[in-house]
Amino acid sequence: MRTQSPRSPDASTVRALLPPGVAILNEPETVWAAMLDGWSAQQLARNLSLSTIVSRRRLAERFRDFAEEYPWAWTVEQVDHFFMELRALRGGSRSTVLGYQNALRMFLGYLTDPTYGWGELCWERFGTHPAQVFHEWNTARHVQDAIGEPGKRPYTRNELEDLFDCADERVVRIRRAGSKGWIPAFRIATLMKTAYAWGLRRNEVRMLDLVDLASNPQARQFNDLGIVYVRHGKAMRGSPPKRRAVLTLPEFAWAVECIEEWLTEVRPLFVAPLATMLWPSERGHGASPIAADSVSRAFNEVKREAGLDDTLDFHSLRRSYVTHLVEIGYDAFFIQQQVGHEHASTTSIYTGLSPDYRARVVNDAIARMAHATTTDSPKEN
Incomplete structure (x- = not known):
C-alpha cells in the first residue's frame, strides 16, 4: 500500500519537459506527450503505485482519442458523450464512471494549475488553454445518493x-x-x-x-x-x-x-x-x-x-x-x-x-488431488 507526504511534489515542470528555444516538429503531439509525462512524474513524486499511474495515463489517452482533440480543446459536450457511450454501449458500472471522472478531473486539475505553467504555454503556442470540464453538474457524483449494491463487503485491494x-x-x-x-x-x-x-x-x-x-x-x-x-x-x-x-x-x-x-x-x-x-x-x-x-x-x-x-x-x-x-x-x-x-x-x-x-484455493486442491492420485496408483512391473 502506498503512502504519501503532505509536501508538494517535486514534479517535472514545463520548462524541463519543453526547454525554450528547442525546435518542435509536431507541436501539438509533442506538448500532449509532455503533459502526460509531467502528470506521471507528479503522481510518481507523490509515491503513487506505478499501476495506478499507468492506468490513469491510459484513460487520459483513451479520452483524447475519443474526443479527437487535445486537452486545451476539450469540452463538456465531449465529457457527456464519452460517458454516455461508456454506460449505454459498454455497460460501465456506476463506480467505474465515478472512478474515470475522478481521474480525468485530476488530470485537468494538474494542467490548469498555474504552478506547472501548461496554461501559459498552450496560450502562447495554440491561442487557447486547458480548462476544467468536469464539474458537479455534469458528473455522476450527485446524480443519485446510492450507487452500490445492497450488502456490506470489504474493499478490494x-x-x-x-x-x-x-x-x-x-x-x-x-x-x-x-x-x-x-x-x-x-x-x-x-x-x-x-x-x-x-x-x-x-x-x-x-x-x-x-x-x-x-x-x-x-x-x-x-x-x-x-x-x-x-x-x-x-x-x-x-x-x-x-x-x-x-x-x-x-x-x-x-x-x-x-x-x-x-x-x-x-x-x-x-x-x-x-x-x-x-x-x-x-x-x-x-x-x-x-x-x-x-x-x-x-x-x-x-x-x-x-x-x-x-x-x-x-x-x-x-x-x-x-x-x-x-x-x-x-x-x-x-x-x-x-x-x-x-x-x-x-x-x-x-x-x-x-x-x-478462491480460484487459488480450488487450483491447489485439484493439484493435491492429482498428486495423491499419482502417488497412490500401483506401479507397473
Missing part, C-alpha cells in the same frame, strides 16, 4: 489504493492552495490507514492515545509502534469496554511510517505540547479526541471523491483487514484475537474472499 490515493491527493491539493485545512486532511488520511492496518473500529481508532502505542520486543523494526493497545473496544451490553493488544504485522509496515510522519511532522503543528490524544480535535488545543461524526463526515468526503460505492463504509476497512489476513494465510484464531471477536463465527462473517483467492 484496488479500491483501497484508490481510497488512500484520493486521501493523499487531497492533502497535497489543499496545502498547495495555501489553506491550513491540509492538516485535518492529513489527519483523516492517516487515521483511515491506521484503521485498516490494525483492523480497528471507528471508535477504537479515534480514541487512541499516545500511551496506547508501544514497542514489541519481538519486532523491534517497528520502533514504538509494534503494538497498539485498544482501550475502547466494543463492549458487551452492561459491560465496560473490551481491551486488547493488536500486534503490528510486517505486511503493514507502511502504516508505521505514516503514523511516525504524523507524530513528528504534522501533529505538533496544531496541538499543545502536553496533549496526548493521537487524533486530537481542533478544539481545546488537542485535549479531546476527534469527534465520531467528524471522522464519518471526513471519511465520506474522501470516499465520494474517490468514486467508491456507498456500501463501502468506514467499517469496511476492518472487513478488509480480516479478509486480507485470511488471504495472506494467518491462523484463524490469531485473526480472531487481533480484531477482538468473542467467537470465530463473527470473524467469518467479516471475511469476503476475492475471486482470485
Whole structure:
C-alpha cells in the first residue's frame, strides 16, 4: 500500500519537459506527450503505485482519442458523450464512471494549475488553454445518493489504493492552495490507514492515545509502534469496554511510517505540547479526541471523491483487514484475537474472499488431488 507526504511534489515542470528555444516538429503531439509525462512524474513524486499511474495515463489517452482533440480543446459536450457511450454501449458500472471522472478531473486539475505553467504555454503556442470540464453538474457524483449494491463487503485491494490515493491527493491539493485545512486532511488520511492496518473500529481508532502505542520486543523494526493497545473496544451490553493488544504485522509496515510522519511532522503543528490524544480535535488545543461524526463526515468526503460505492463504509476497512489476513494465510484464531471477536463465527462473517483467492484455493486442491492420485496408483512391473 502506498503512502504519501503532505509536501508538494517535486514534479517535472514545463520548462524541463519543453526547454525554450528547442525546435518542435509536431507541436501539438509533442506538448500532449509532455503533459502526460509531467502528470506521471507528479503522481510518481507523490509515491503513487506505478499501476495506478499507468492506468490513469491510459484513460487520459483513451479520452483524447475519443474526443479527437487535445486537452486545451476539450469540452463538456465531449465529457457527456464519452460517458454516455461508456454506460449505454459498454455497460460501465456506476463506480467505474465515478472512478474515470475522478481521474480525468485530476488530470485537468494538474494542467490548469498555474504552478506547472501548461496554461501559459498552450496560450502562447495554440491561442487557447486547458480548462476544467468536469464539474458537479455534469458528473455522476450527485446524480443519485446510492450507487452500490445492497450488502456490506470489504474493499478490494484496488479500491483501497484508490481510497488512500484520493486521501493523499487531497492533502497535497489543499496545502498547495495555501489553506491550513491540509492538516485535518492529513489527519483523516492517516487515521483511515491506521484503521485498516490494525483492523480497528471507528471508535477504537479515534480514541487512541499516545500511551496506547508501544514497542514489541519481538519486532523491534517497528520502533514504538509494534503494538497498539485498544482501550475502547466494543463492549458487551452492561459491560465496560473490551481491551486488547493488536500486534503490528510486517505486511503493514507502511502504516508505521505514516503514523511516525504524523507524530513528528504534522501533529505538533496544531496541538499543545502536553496533549496526548493521537487524533486530537481542533478544539481545546488537542485535549479531546476527534469527534465520531467528524471522522464519518471526513471519511465520506474522501470516499465520494474517490468514486467508491456507498456500501463501502468506514467499517469496511476492518472487513478488509480480516479478509486480507485470511488471504495472506494467518491462523484463524490469531485473526480472531487481533480484531477482538468473542467467537470465530463473527470473524467469518467479516471475511469476503476475492475471486482470485478462491480460484487459488480450488487450483491447489485439484493439484493435491492429482498428486495423491499419482502417488497412490500401483506401479507397473
